[in-house]
Amino acid sequence: MSADGRAIERQKTNPLFNDHKLKLGTFSTNLSGGCTISTAEGVFDLNWPNTATLAKLADEMEFEALVPVGRWRGFGGETDFNGRGFESYTWAAGIGGMTNTPSVFSTSHISTVHPVMAAKQGMTIDHITGGRFTLNVVCGWYGPEFEMFGAPLLDHDRRYDLAAEWLTVIKRLWTEEEEFDFAGEFFNLKNLICRPRPVQGPHPVVMSAGTSERGKKFAAQHCDVGFTGPNGLDIDGLRAMVTDYKKMALDEFGRNIMVWSNAFIYQGETEKEAKELYDYCVMEKGDWQAAENLTRTLGIDRRVPDLDAMLKLKENFIAGWGGYPLIGTKEQVVEGLLALAGTGLDGVLLSWPRYIEDMTNFKEVTYPLVVEAGLR
Numbered sequence: 001m002s003a004d005g006r007a008i009e010r011q012k013t014n015p016l017f018n019d020h021k022l023k024l025g026t027f028s029t030n031l032s033g034g035c036t037i038s039t040a041e042g043v044f045d046l047n048w049p050n051t052a053t054l055a056k057l058a059d060e061m062e063f064e065a066l067v068p069v070g071r072w073r074g075f076g077g078e079t080d081f082n083g084r085g086f087e088s089y090t091w092a093a094g095i096g097g098m099t100n101t102p103s104v105f106s107t108s109h110i111s112t113v114h115p116v117m118a119a120k121q122g123m124t125i126d127h128i129t130g131g132r133f134t135l136n137v138v139c140g141w142y143g144p145e146f147e148m149f150g151a152p153l154l155d156h157d158r159r160y161d162l163a164a165e166w167l168t169v170i171k172r173l174w175t176e177e178e179e180f181d182f183a184g185e186f187f188n189l190k191n192l193i194c195r196p197r198p199v200q201g202p203h204p205v206v207m208s209a210g211t212s213e214r215g216k217k218f219a220a221q222h223c224d225v226g227f228t229g230p231n232g233l234d235i236d237g238l239r240a241m242v243t244d245y246k247k248m249a250l251d252e253f254g255r256n257i258m259v260w261s262n263a264f265i266y267q268g269e270t271e272k273e274a275k276e277l278y279d280y281c282v283m284e285k286g287d288w289q290a291a292e293n294l295t296r297t298l299g300i301d302r303r304v305p306d307l308d309a310m311l312k313l314k315e316n317f318i319a320g321w322g323g324y325p326l327i328g329t330k331e332q333v334v335e336g337l338l339a340l341a342g343t344g345l346d347g348v349l350l351s352w353p354r355y356i357e358d359m360t361n362f363k364e365v366t367y368p369l370v371v372e373a374g375l376r
């Protein structure tokens with residue numbers, strides 16, 4: 001916010017709008033295990049110093065995004081994957097205060113946070129960070145979490161109707177000059193106001209994570225960024241998906257949106273060493289029970305055609321939350337990032353199995369090559 005209380009154009013404060021060819025971020029650094037469902041040594045152990053260490057590493061590489069996962073309970077198995085976690089708005093406030101560059105996200109389940117509270121918290125984080133806040137809207141899918149809140153898990157598409165209303169209230173709170181009332185299908189609210197305004201004008205950046213057609217339409221219509229998993233696609237498949245996604249947003253809603261996805265990195269001095277690390281973390285030490293619980297609850301096990309595909313899907317979740325695989329030497333990892341940039345993706349959230357050790361190594365040996373390759 002400028003001295004006269006007016007919002008600043010968000011392109012000036014939020015790095016998601018910078019001109020880097022491929023924007024980078026971290027994913028799930030607020031939860032135990034990070035993105036890796038494994039008992040392997042060095043897999044992310046959650047405490048504040050560790051989550052802060054990852055944020056600082058990202059800051060030092062001038063990553064654009066720090067994206068937490070919204071999670072309220074774990075997935076069982078030997079690891080109780082993601083069972084220990086920091087809540088994403090308070091996490092973003094703390095992390096925002098200790099970083100300078102990245103956009104700090106809060107991943108918010110629509111039905112666990114009232115829109116007045118979400119608007120107020122988001123606005124506060126936007127001030128803490130000088131205009132680097134991004135709201136990541138997720139509709140949720142993990143039934144036992146919703147039972148914790150006594151909130152019904154609506155039918156899939158109805159969740160997006162609710163999300164549209166929830167987000168409309170928030171955007172109006174962030175942008176309107178006058179107090180207003182809101183009468184919708186899900187919310188009936190009076191005397192709505194949120195002061196001060198967020199730093200970013202017209203309002204903080206909004207992302208939504210989802211892979212279904214309905215989820216993508218919601219992001220295309222209401223958000224600035226669509227975040228979608230690669231779903232086992234290869235580079236050509238990803239290129240087609242990104243092209244279709246952006247075209248749909250433009251054709252149906254007249255909007256240009258950014259599209260982001262996620263990838264995991266297993267790097268070694270040699271390709272053989274990288275594959276051995278993968279085999280150790282995933283095949284030998286993977287927590288297949290937690291992966292089974294996760295994929296079954298998410299319902300994606302019903303979408304795969306046979307047992308082999310099911311095993312591959314679980315393997316991919318164990319390795320890095322279903323992300324795009326980047327396995328090999330530092331040069332091969334950079335080639336993979338170049339290929340991802342070539343698909344039209346605006347950004348990729350990264351994770352590493354032994355998050356702190358591997359990301360530190362990436363910063364020292366790989367990141368200079370990423371810059372040299374012209375991606376940054």
Ligand SMILES: Cc1cc2nc3c(=O)[nH]c(=O)nc-3n(C[C@H](O)[C@H](O)[C@H](O)COP(=O)(O)O)c2cc1C
Nearest residue numbers: 069070107138139140141209210211212215228229
């Ligand atoms: C990349 C990505 C990140 C997600 N992050 C979260 C999250 O942090 N918390 C959550 O409950 N759901 C998360 N989801 C789940 C989605 O919000 C959504 O509920 C789920 O994908 C089912 O909706 P869909 O069928 O529209 O994809 C994520 C999904 C994707 C694709």
